[in-house]
Amino acid sequence: xxxxxxxxxxxxxxxxxxxxxxxxLFAVLESDAGIRRLSTIVRKCAPTExxxxxxxxxxxxxxxxxxxxxxxxxxxxxxxGLPKFxxxxxxxxxxxxxxxxxxxxLVLIATVLAVPVAHAKPIAYADGTTFMHERDRNTRQTExxxxxxxxxxxxxxxxxxxxxxxxxxxxxSYAQVNFLLKRWNLSGAQGxxxxxxxxxxxxxxxxxxxxxxxxxxxxxxxxxxxxxGNRYAIQGDYETRQxxxxxxVDVQQTPLFFERTDxxxxxxxxxxxxxxxxxxxxxAQVRKYRGMNDKTEAGAFVRLFKKNVWVEIGMNERRKxxxxxxxxx
Amino acid sequence: xxSLKLIFVFATMIVANAAFANPKTIQIGLDGLVCAFCAQGxxxxxxxxxxxxxxxxSLEKKVAVIALKDGQDITDATIKSEITDAGYVVKSIxxxxxxxxxxxxxxxxxx
Numbered sequence: 001x002x003x004x005x006x007x008x009x010x011x012x013x014x015x016x017x018x019x020x021x022x023x024x025l026f027a028v029l030e031s032d033a034g035i036r037r038l039s040t041i042v043r044k045c046a047p048t049e050x051x052x053x054x055x056x057x058x059x060x061x062x063x064x065x066x067x068x069x070x071x072x073x074x075x076x077x078x079x080x081g082l083p084k085f086x087x088x089x090x091x092x093x094x095x096x097x098x099x100x101x102x103x104x105x106l107v108l109i110a111t112v113l114a115v116p117v118a119h120a121k122p123i124a125y126a127d128g129t130t131f132m133h134e135r136d137r138n139t140r141q142t143e144x145x146x147x148x149x150x151x152x153x154x155x156x157x158x159x160x161x162x163x164x165x166x167x168x169x170x171x172x173s174y175a176q177v178n179f180l181l182k183r184w185n186l187s188g189a190q191g192x193x194x195x196x197x198x199x200x201x202x203x204x205x206x207x208x209x210x211x212x213x214x215x216x217x218x219x220x221x222x223x224x225x226x227x228x229g230n231r232y233a234i235q236g237d238y239e240t241r242q243x244x245x246x247x248x249v250d251v252q253q254t255p256l257f258f259e260r261t262d263x264x265x266x267x268x269x270x271x272x273x274x275x276x277x278x279x280x281x282x283x284a285q286v287r288k289y290r291g292m293n294d295k296t297e298a299g300a301f302v303r304l305f306k307k308n309v310w311v312e313i314g315m316n317e318r319r320k321x322x323x324x325x326x327x328x329x
Numbered sequence: 330x331x332s333l334k335l336i337f338v339f340a341t342m343i344v345a346n347a348a349f350a351n352p353k354t355i356q357i358g359l360d361g362l363v364c365a366f367c368a369q370g371x372x373x374x375x376x377x378x379x380x381x382x383x384x385x386x387s388l389e390k391k392v393a394v395i396a397l398k399d400g401q402d403i404t405d406a407t408i409k410s411e412i413t414d415a416g417y418v419v420k421s422i423x424x425x426x427x428x429x430x431x432x433x434x435x436x437x438x439x440x
Contacts, residue, residue, distance in 0.1 A: 125370025126415055150370065150416030185361025185418040188391065241363050241388060275368045275386045307365055328366060 122178035122194055122235070123153040124328040130155075131329075136322035138162055138293055139261070143176075151180040157198055157231065159252065161259060163292040169205045170259065170292065172252060174198030174231050191238040202229035202254045229254035241272040244281060259291035267303065279305040283312070285322075352424035354432050355395045357408060360418040362391050370415040378403050378411070385433045391420075392436065396429035 122145055124130045130153070132143040138161055145155030157174040176198030184191035203226045230253055237246035244267040252259045267283030281303035288296045299322055301314020310326040362368060368386040371393050375384045380401035385394040395403065405422050412419045425432060 121366070124366045125373065127373065128370065150414065180416070183361070183416060185416075187360050187420075188363065190361045190363045190367065239363055272389065273365075274388045275365055279365065305365060308369060310366075328369060 122196055123147045123180055126150040128328050132326045134324040137320040153178045161292055168292050170202060170257060172200060172202040172229060174200035189240045194235040196233040198231035200229060202227050202257055204257050225256055227254040227256060242269045262288045351400055352402060352426060353397060354425045354427055354429050356423045357393045357419060358421035359391050359393060360420055362388055362417060371417060374411045374415045383429055387436050390436050394432055
């Protein structure tokens, strides 16, 4: 539970920070009843539900356990049900409040110390350990691998996904093996093809709206599944010191669940970096989702790379942010 | 006079042989070296060699330079094997009497 708390706090804090708004209060509701109540109010007052780029009176992010809410001048708009801050409860349910200063501090800490990327290689080098964390609006993925040799690595993957309407969610943990199937070492360029195989436990939920209890309140039905599942991925890349291209096909599957994400990237660096330099890349990305979300999104991000740390921050055409951090050691 | 010349020639040959027998640096030409992670892998492998004192890598010149500890060396076979194990290809190996600092300075200057 605590893990969700901090992770989501940082996550939402970053969005609020990017939105450039000030004076918001960050609140978390710690019960399903509170979530349902707040969700109803949010749906009523903020149909342009947002993760922070737009500035409706209330912006919220929903995770499996919590709703993170950003209240902004809500009372002036006549939403009398909202608590006066600081408050310990909302709608009679326990709530934690993170002041804006703390949220911004978390954002800065996350930006400076943490954030891991998109098509980072699952094998960095022999006897190397790779930590990777990637997230966008619909997915979060954390990976930790150790490579006994340059051509294979083994490790753990934690993968989370949710549909755009937040009615479907997936949370999977895999033990995974990665193989470098082929490498082309050229003069001034390198090409690679990787394959990954994972197996583990996939928990998924599906929520359906089944009716209207009374005006403003809906009734929903929630189904939860826990199954063994597999993950398959194939990834290719070609890079020089100034040009980068890659593709990845990532499939997660159980008897009841299927999700495929195809990603293509092309990037360039304005200067040819050397080993000690900070490498700066501008990367364009197209990502196609099939399964929970059937859609294609384009995006662009900046990749910063120095020694053993790789950071990517960007957004897609719907102005939803995407970030990745990778550290090798 | 003739014998003096002979002594000088022999002395020069002995000094020259001694220099090749005790190189200070090894310069390795590499293919596939395009990013910092690649360089890290090579650096880690070379630093693990007991004879290695320091390692310098230039992505621009596609070379790794190893400073050797006094009186020690790494065989070509070992270098090739270690670089291959790191996932890269050795294009050339050259030993030199030149100091590590002088050689890396020259590489950085693009000479």
